[in-house]
Each structure stands twice: as structure tokens, then as C-alpha cells.
Amino acid sequence: MRTYKARGIVLHxxxxxxxxxxxxLFTDVGGRTHYMVQGVHGRRGNKAALFQPMFAVEIEGVEQPRARMHRIREARSLVPLASLPFDVRKSTISLFMAEVxxxxxxxxxxxEPLFDFILEAVLHLDRMQEGIANFHLWFLVRLSAFLGFYPGNEYTDNDWFDIRDGIFVPSMPTHRICMNPSCSRLLGRLMECEADELPALRLARTQRGEFMEAMLAYFGYHFDSIHSVQSVSILREVF
Structure with missing residues (x-):
């Protein structure tokens, strides 16, 4: 059996x-890996508290060649989160991020680039005081780059976004698998926007909802499994 140290983000x-x-977990050394964690509820404390959605942990893992999963020998918090576990808006977004x-x-x-992006996204969400309601939209846009279908060109005024071809175009494509001009404009803004600029992005609830549906359609064109993300319904209620 081989032991190793890793940083991980809890997904499920x-x-x-x-x-x-x-x-x-999504780890820096092995990508998505599943672990057996023994003694979660024991006399030495409740280890389950470490394994909440999007919590960052530092682990000592044990690779077991004959088993389908690895084992966690030791686990501790990588970075304590100050507000995410206690703010219903942030915890709802973190649940959505983890499920996606x-x-x-x-x-x-x-x-490692994807791991660093996810970890920094969690830490930024934890620090945020304004613009929280737009964070999941920004996260989806940036995540698309790591999944291989980030928009292939830049937005220009009055463009439509062609979902099928993954590019901005000057008019509605004939196949009509696209985002309308309003959602396309917001997509262009989020592509240029850094996370710390989100407080300046003023959106109505209806705008967020419409853009969320458009992004789910874009992701759904590449991944059918996005349609089974149950936390979307909670997001709609909160934001």
C-alpha cells in the first residue's frame, strides 16, 4: 500500500x-478520487464536519491496489472557512458548485490548474460581502474553460451566442440553438469580469434566472448530466 499527501475539495x-x-474529492494529485473514511462518528470527534460540500481538506491517503477506492488515514481542514458554512446564500452556491x-x-x-481555480473560487466566495448573488453565474462561465467549451471568440455589440458552435455571431443562427442578445451580452461581461468585480454587476432576479437557464442549456449541449443537478431548484428560490 502506498501512502501520499494531497489537498482536496469535497464534492459528495x-x-x-x-x-x-x-x-x-477533487484532489491536486489525483483528480477526482473517492475514499473510504472510517470512524467518521466516533468518540474523538465528528470527522463528518470536515466533509461538507466544497470544504478544502488536507489528507493522508492510502492507495489500496486491490480495492476500488482509496482510504483516508488522516484529514484536517486545509483552510478554515469564515462565512461560507453559515451564510445561506453562500452555502446554497457551494452546494450547487459541488454538485456540478x-x-x-x-x-x-x-x-492542478483546475484544482487551483476551484480552491480559489471557494476562498473568494467565503470572503465576499457583495455580489454574492452573481457568483454561481461567473463560476459556470469560468468553469467552461476547464471543461473544454469556453466561448471561442469575444462578444461585440448586439451579438447572439451560438450554443452549438460556441461562438458569438452577429445574428440568430438558422438552427436557433443560441442565447438571446441579452444573455449573450451578459456572457460577454462575465468573460471579462474577475470575481472581485462582481459587486459592480447589477442584475435583476429575472436576469439571473434567464441567464442561468441559458448557461444550463449551453452546458447541457455538452453534458446531459447537468440536467440532473438538483440544487438548481434551490438556487432559483434563493436568487
Whole structure:
């Protein structure tokens, strides 16, 4: 058995027996990896508190050649989160982020740029005081780059975004699989916007909802599994 150290972001957990769980993490050294975590509910404390959606952990893992999953020998918080676990808006967004990543990211190999992006996104969301309601929209736009279908050109005035071809075009494409000019303009803004500029992006609830539907259609063109993301309904209620 080989032991190793890794940083991980919690994507999903399943209870296993009375005191164990299976935890799906996205790690810096092995991509998406699932682990057996034993003694989660024990006399030494509740380890389950470490494995909430999008929590960052530092682990000592054990690779078990004959088993389908690795085992976590030790785990501790990588970066304590000050507000995300306690702010219903942030925890709702983190739940959505974790479910999207769990559904869409399947690679079981190191992808340090993607790991760094996810970790920094979590830390930025935790620090945010304004612009929180737009964060999940920005996250989806930026995530598309790591999944291989970031828009292929820049937005210009009155463009439509062609979902099928992944580019901005000057008029509605004949196949009509596209974003309308309003959503296309917002997509262009979010492509240029850094996370710390989100407070300046003033959007009505209807605008966020319309753009969210457009982004789900864009993601759905590439990944059918986006349509089974259950936390979308919670997002609609909160934002």
C-alpha cells in the first residue's frame, strides 16, 4: 500500500455503515478520487464536519491496489472557512458548485490548474460581502474553460451566442440553438469580469434566472448530466 499527501475539495459524500462514509474529492494529485473514511462518528470527534460540500481538506491517503477506492488515514481542514458554512446564500452556491463538479468532472488524473481555480473560487466566495448573488453565474462561465467549451471568440455589440458552435455571431443562427442578445451580452461581461468585480454587476432576479437557464442549456449541449443537478431548484428560490 502506498501512502501520499494531497489537498482536496469535497464534492459528495455517502454514508457507509454506522460510522464510515465514502467521500468523493477533487484532489491536486489525483483528480477526482473517492475514499473510504472510517470512524467518521466516533468518540474523538465528528470527522463528518470536515466533509461538507466544497470544504478544502488536507489528507493522508492510502492507495489500496486491490480495492476500488482509496482510504483516508488522516484529514484536517486545509483552510478554515469564515462565512461560507453559515451564510445561506453562500452555502446554497457551494452546494450547487459541488454538485456540478461531481456530475461533470470525471478525470482521475492530476489537473492542478483546475484544482487551483476551484480552491480559489471557494476562498473568494467565503470572503465576499457583495455580489454574492452573481457568483454561481461567473463560476459556470469560468468553469467552461476547464471543461473544454469556453466561448471561442469575444462578444461585440448586439451579438447572439451560438450554443452549438460556441461562438458569438452577429445574428440568430438558422438552427436557433443560441442565447438571446441579452444573455449573450451578459456572457460577454462575465468573460471579462474577475470575481472581485462582481459587486459592480447589477442584475435583476429575472436576469439571473434567464441567464442561468441559458448557461444550463449551453452546458447541457455538452453534458446531459447537468440536467440532473438538483440544487438548481434551490438556487432559483434563493436568487
Amino acid at each position: 459524500t455517502l454514508r457507509y455503515g454506522d460510522s464510515s462514509m465514502i467521500a468523493y 463538479l461531481y456530475k461533470l468532472v470525471r478525470e482521475e488524473e492530476a489537473n
